[in-house]
Amino acid sequence: MAAASGCTSAVQPLPTKAAAAVTGTPTPSPEEPALTKAEAGRVFREITLSDDLLRTHSDVPGRLRSAVELVRDGQAAIVAAAYQSTGDRPPRHTWGTPMLLVPRFAPGQTALWFTALVTRDGRPTLLTFAKGGSWQLSSAAELLPDQEPPQVKLDGDGYATALAPDDKTVTISPQFMGPVHAAVAETGSSGVAAGLIASGPYTTEVATQIAALRDSAKKDGFSYDSIFSPENYPVYALRTENGGALIQYSLSRTTTTTAKTAEDDYIPVPEAARWAIRSAVLRRTLRLVETHQYATAVPPLSSPSPAAVIAHDGALTRASGQ
Template sequence: MRAYGGLRSLALAAGLLAAATACSGSGEPTPSPVAATTSATVTPTVPSVAPGVSLSEAANAFSEYTLTDDVLRAAGDRRLGKELARDGRVDLTAADFASTDDRPPRHTWGTPTFLVPRLRPDEPLWFSVVVPRDDRTAVLTFAKGTDWRLSALSVLLPGERLPEVKHDAAGYAEAVGADDKGVQISPRYIAPLHATIAERGPAGIAAGLIAPGPYTTETAAEIADNRTAFRKEGFSYDSIFSAADYPVYALRTVDGGALVQYSLLRTTSMASVVSISPFLPVPPEGRWALGKDQYRDNMKIYETHQYVATVPPASAATVIAYDGSITKASGE
């Protein structure tokens, strides 16, 4: 069976669901056909090692994912939708369905560009795709276990551009190992450094290593402002970021730096301290997970965030793409 056979099985199951819902008259648009392309910066020689995943296999896996994902979204099938994902995307996919009463948005895909690293067959296998999605550029990474599943997805931020990735003459990208010391920050350390500056801002140890921006120093400022505002209302407030125990994916760029995709978890806790304000307000985007508009004693909100960052040879790492949401919450 081909490596992407698991997705094919889901596609068949999804086809049955599509037939069952064909008369629903939803009026949703049908995603445009996907044409597989590759772009490469050519170097003089082609390595003799056969890649663990071929360019054609990556193209087939991506095509099957987009087709199956659309059918499952149209059918509102959360269970099978989660089967297309792994790592941080499992919780994010579940939240996508749950927060919309199992009517998540459907997506329109453009022409993809594949970033397939030349990996040995005995290494963990993965590949990335850069593709227009709903008029924005998305960066997706698929990883292989028994089959191919979506592991990470981020959307390019306004005004940002992806750096050029280094390729060999056959069109395969060069992976950067988690502990590679040939780049300014080894990929393994991007997530914990980002977590530090998102909590503490310029005062953190990551100052100078992670560039300021809306998902780093501005998040820290927001946390500080919330802590002050909640204290005035008689509540405690804290928000903690941690590096997720999910794979980190990195590719070499032509300038000698790296393009890194990684995840963070965020836990926000609020609790009543003194009886100034009687209730904790629930943020609108979290009401689907809590079922109430307010709580009296305490509340916890859990989030999963995925990022793409560039690590230039001699300057701070910069977050250029993001996706994330609340994945669960509790309160009393």
């Protein structure tokens, strides 16, 4: 990926003698963007250091509340589950040096965000931070094995370009990335979105798994369904060198199992959900909600091909039943 790890803006070059002769005065430096790389570096350090401090094992009350204040969107559900499922003993992270991918926002713009490519626990991870009232971590997705991040296009000062939600220069506009992925994860290669996203463990293979589990549940006297939804989380998109986009987004997955005869057919509760449901079995219904975050490389419309999921992270974030 093009180098973007500096935390200060590059020094502007002096004008040539020829340029000075034409203008009579030195060429002015471009106006400073609304979000500088120096500010992005400070935000990354403050949030990751605060997160690590809160994850340090202790009996100090209120750590979950403080931890949730550092995150938003899909990360809010994932972080809350990390604390609740471990008795307030979530695993700590180790961090490398970030490569900052900061969009050039116009002065005065307030909906600011940036991405950091960083080694987390020894694995390359894309983190995206967004500013509402304060800066918070919005998304995190680990690069899949053997995947390389696409080359993000940078200007002369090392700033990236953010794509509009309805950008039509790529094969899947950012605003449609979540719905298209959800459709492929549910229906696989036979659905209307087939071919738009490459097959793999987070797309067509999930659809195959859902179909198999539905058939198995039916034979055992249960009904089973699993639905993906984009929710109302933001989508982040950066222009890549090939004219495509690196798009980051979240999906929720809601899986419901229902017993057709409530008295004798018990529904087993997965071990991963026992932190939320104390019983080992339920009589009537089991509902599991997962939160997943992805990064996908989307080709330019000028060279159409299937988009590829390159990074993922997720967790079981809610469970209920009776």
